[in-house]
Amino acid sequence: MRGLLPLVLVACLALAASACRDSRQASGEPTMTNPKQPARAMPPLTAAERHIIVEKGTEAPFTGTYWNHVEPGVYVCRRCGALLYRSDSKFESECGWPSFDDEVPGAVARRPDADGRRTEILCAACGGHLGHVFTGEHLTAKDVRHCVNSASLVFIPQSRLGRALFAGGCFWGVEHYFGQVPGVLAVTSGYTGGQTDRPTYEQVSTGTTGHAEAVEALFDRDRVTYEALAHLFFEIHDPTQVNRQGPDVGTQYRSAVFTLDEDQKRTAEDLIGRLRAKGYAVATQVEPAGKFWPAEAYHQDYLRKHPGHPICQTRVPRFDAPPR
Numbered sequence: 602m603r604g605l606l607p608l609v610l611v612a613c614l615a616l617a618a619s620a621c622r623d624s625r626q627a628s629g630e631p632t633m634t635n636p637k638q639p640a641r642a643m644p645p646l647t648a649a650e651r652h653i654i655v656e657k658g659t660e661a662p663f664t665g666t667y668w669n670h671v672e673p674g675v676y677v678c679r680r681c682g683a684l685l686y687r688s689d690s691k692f693e694s695e696c697g698w699p700s701f702d703d704e705v706p707g708a709v710a711r712r713p714d715a716d717g718r719r720t721e722i723l724c725a726a727c728g729g730h731l732g733h734v735f736t737g738e739h740l741t742a743k744d745v746r747h748c749v750n751s752a753s754l755v756f757i758p759q760s761r762l763g764r765a766l767f768a769g770g771c772f773w774g775v776e777h778y779f780g781q782v783p784g785v786l787a788v789t790s791g792y793t794g795g796q797t798d799r800p801t802y803e804q805v806s807t808g809t810t811g812h813a814e815a816v817e818a819l820f821d822r823d824r825v826t827y828e829a830l831a832h833l834f835f836e837i838h839d840p841t842q843v844n845r846q847g848p849d850v851g852t853q854y855r856s857a858v859f860t861l862d863e864d865q866k867r868t869a870e871d872l873i874g875r876l877r878a879k880g881y882a883v884a885t886q887v888e889p890a891g892k893f894w895p896a897e898a899y900h901q902d903y904l905r906k907h908p909g910h911p912i913c914q915t916r917v918p919r920f921d922a923p924p925r
């Protein structure tokens with residue numbers, strides 16, 4: 602442990618010039634995005650699923666699992682687990698395939714189909730074939746129909762969805778780590794814990810709005826627990842630093858867990874207690890979650906969009922390390 606800390610510190614300082622303090626151009630309204638992370642340990646495809654997802658086949662209408670499925674929840678990619686659609690965008694089109702009039706922003710890629718007429722839709726994260734998208738049918742107010750093979754989707758009911766909010770310095774790195782966790786469906790960088798509505802990056806950067814750079818993780822509670830995510834959180838940033846993480850200084854970079862219920866609060870406090878028992882002077886604030894404001898689009902999935910960009914946060918196995 603003692604040997605590792607200096608290495609981490611040197612690594613972080615070496616990255617200071619190009620870390621989260623880089624100039625960040627402003628852009629557009631806050632937008633929820635899909636993390637577009639690599640595979641999340643989904644089960645292997647069956648031959649029938651491979652025919653559709655890899656070989657771009659089409660299941661027969663009125664035969665799939667979800668063509669007439671109506672239940673609150675979300676639909677993720679069968680191959681990689683990425684969040685694709687929310688149930689409130691699903692509608693009955695009577696075409697025999699699941700139909701959606703909107704996607705999770707950034708989750709679905711489009712390209713001309715090999716037939717020269719239609720537009721193919723694919724999972725933006727893994728390239729798996731989903732189906733086709735149509736416009737001009739006037740079936741819903743949005744006038745869009747994603748015609749998706751059931752075999753390309755896995756439904757997760759609302760009752761299994763969990764949400765977690767953490768602030769651990771620059772949100773690019775925190776988002777990166779949580780996006781790698783099997784069972785995490787979507788990760789969004791944003792701002793919370795402040796006083797103003799719809800804060801911009803520039804406003805938060807002044808340190809006067811009270812917001813922290815934070816990450817919202819949506820997860821499948823059957824595949825990963827809140828405790829596992831909180832455990833990870835305390836190992837991917839330095840919870841002993843006060844109002845800073847490495848080169849990023851200011852209350853917007855504070856360490857905080859924003860809890861949504863008593864169980865989350867108890868879990869966070871238990872983990873902090875374990876770290877303190879090991880000698881860590883944990884500065885992490887545990888406070889009730891307020892409104893989470895997604896950050897500007899250019900902050901979302903930043904490290905995947907900028908390969909080779911350094912990550913300041915480094916994972917340190919604090920819970921398994923001997924007492925300090």
Ligand SMILES: [Zn+2]
Nearest residue numbers: 678681724727
């Ligand atoms: Zn996928």
